[in-house]
Amino acid sequence: MTFSVGVDVGGTKILAGLVDESGAIVTTARRESPRNDANKALAVVAEVVAELSAPYPGAVVGVGLGVAGPVDSSRSTVFFAPNLGWSNVPARALLEEVVGVPVVVENDGNAAAWGEFKFGAGAGVEDLTMVTVGTGIGGGIIIDGVLLRGAHGAAGEIGHMNAIPDGLPCACGRNGCWEQYASGNALVRDARALAASRRGEAGLLLSLGDGTPEGVQGVHLTKAAELGDLVAIDAFRGVGTWLGRGLADLAAILDPTAFVIGGGVSEAGDFLLTSARQTLSDKLSGKRQRPTPEIRLAMLGNRAGLIGAADLARTNSQSLRAS
Structure with missing residues (x-):
């Protein structure tokens, strides 16, 4: 061997x-x-x-x-x-x-x-796009069983697709990148804003941190959602919706059989993916000609x-x- x-x-x-x-x-x-x-x-x-x-x-x-x-x-x-x-x-x-x-x-x-393509959630699929949702968004693209690298080795930087012209500033120097709306950083930012505006509903979430909206961290959100905190659930729903929007754009370009979603935020499972799946289905172009791509959770962590x-x-x- x-x-x-x-x-x-x-x-x-x-x-x-x-x-x-x-x-x-x-x-x-x-x-x-x-x-x-x-x-x-x-x-x-x-x-x-x-x-x-x-x-x-x-x-x-x-x-x-x-x-x-x-x-x-x-x-x-x-x-x-x-x-x-x-x-x-x-x-x-x-x-x-x-x-x-x-x-x-x-x-x-x-x-x-x-x-993931060879040994994980993508096994058996020849066309897939992996989206890693962590602090930002990364990715990798497999087409006909071949890893797509691009002419200069820079393919797959999908987190920097433009989601909103002149939107939120990104560390890459541009504005409105997808990862500013569908990443772990976006999740925490949005959850803090929701907790500040809906403090009466955010007691459970706030109790997991220091009691203030500014103290909300990513590690608190999945636990709070599992315990039924509506603010945490809505934060995941919002980020999942943005995730689904970007997946619909990627599907229009790449036509994958499946998206594999990995990264730390994906550990929230259906709190994130239910709205992502619905939005992908709603926004997908050419639905009469093709099925909606599957959204699968990564398996290899x-x-x-x-x-x-x-x-x-x-x-x-x-x-x-x-x-």
Whole structure:
């Protein structure tokens, strides 16, 4: 049996896993992630790859590195990863020098989409779009079983579709991006505003924080909704509606069989997805010619990117051997 190593490089942690041919994680390793120093971070990655590979000499065929930022079309250089402080880092070349096996570098949203496509909620579907709803919105697109990267490796930045011209400012420098209305940040902002205007209905939600609308945090909202807090339920409904609007736009362009929804906010389940499904159905164009795409919850959690990166590394290794 052979293995590949998937590595998810985040702003605070590096999580790596030894993954077998079926997508199962055999073992994992975790380290703190050095910021603003790509060489140090990649040295840590090399260290965990060596640790995971040691019990299986000669059996590791490749390493997949997932990072939060655009990667060039050859899957070798990270153009920009703001949460890491990386800019134009030739990660593949630097890492291959040390680990001695082929390396693939991939955007983390693409890696997660591939993981769900091969081994999770997207299994059996050839055309899917993954939408990761966390602090912002990320994504990955699979068409005819192929991961869509675009001409410059920057496809899938769906959180920055324009939802409202001249709308709320986004960290990307533009205004009105979809993630300003359908993300975890949007959920907390809207919940605080609702709690301030409907304090009489928000007692349960407020009690989970410091008693003020400003103290409402994302971790409070799902619990409050499960306990029947109407303000929390309405906050999820509103964000779910915005989510569904964006999905309808994506469906008009990509025509997927299914959307896979992941990220921390997706853990709210139907509190988020009921209104998303209804809005997608209401806003979908061309309904006479096609069914409404399914909306599925992601299955692999925060391991999707790790598993996907590992499988992409295995596929790359097989291609290199075949050539």
